[in-house]
């Protein structure tokens with residue numbers, strides 16, 4: 001069933017009733033029924049094919065349902081992508097203004113590109129470090145950081161900007177590394193382990209490995225490289241949970257893109273939060289269409305009210 005068809009189906013069945021409570025009840029029933037059968041798409045902004053008031057009811061009910069699931073869940077896992085940092089001013093990779101629209105990953109984010117032209121690659125990373133240094137965590141990072149203070153909550157991120165860390169997130173699983181860490185390109189025996197360097201601008205470019213004097217590189221995962229297996233294991237383990245939220249990711253880069261399916265296969269209630277639909281939207285139990293920096297604070301508020 002298409003997303004609009006689902007929304008229209010639910011909308012039509014409630015337009016006949018004037019009683020708000022009854023309508024809420026019926027939407028609830030439909031939501032819980034649909035949760036077992038097909039994904040639900042809830043648009044947070046007025047959409048041409050759904051009345052605004054109805055959208056509000058859908059939104060309220062879906063968020064309340066999610067909040068009550070989270071309140072009783074023993075384990076909640078969230079996985080984030082570039083969209084969670086968009087409101088902070090960090091560009092995403094895909095989409096109209098995405099970095100990969102303007103730059104070719106094969107020129108800037110592969111070991112071959114680095115070996116061919118380390119200065120060019122470092123120029124790009126130095127520019128991104130400068131951009132991110134000027135950004136601050138937004139409401140989405142802050143909510144996730146507060147949730148991370150609770151046992152049973154785990155956060156996996158594909159982001160290399162470290163804004164989750166700066167928001168105070170505990171136990172973060174960073175799948176793709178950090179642009180604030182460097183490692184030896186060769187690598188030499190001592191330079192394999194990343195070291196932190198938050199200087200902007202870097203005093204030497206390209207920077208050198210302090211151990212062997214060879215070239216240092218950003219400690220991020222480039223295309224064609226394997227992820228750290230211990231990190232993947234931690235992320236995989238976190239897919240065993242009661243609620244799994246995939247937030248602000250285009251869900252096209254693996255293995256991260258596969259974690260939501262893994263969580264669902266293990267019995268988790270799966271939720272996507274994104275400003276648009278992605279390949280994951282049709283597989284999750286609930287798809288919330290809207291900005292993470294607005295939806296996450298709404299969920300947090302409902303959780304607080306339910307106490």
Ligand code: OAD
Nearest residue numbers: 081082083086092093094158248249250253274275291292
């Ligand atoms: P993308 O740029 O591919 O996707 C960003 C997603 O965020 C899109 O689906 C947007 O619709 C969504 N989005 C934008 N603003 C949002 C907001 N305010 N709230 C919620 N969603 C929003 O970024 P990733 O999925 O993170 O890999 O990309 C995955 C990987 O591809 C990255 O980690 C990077 C890149 O190449 C490496 O660096 C290895």
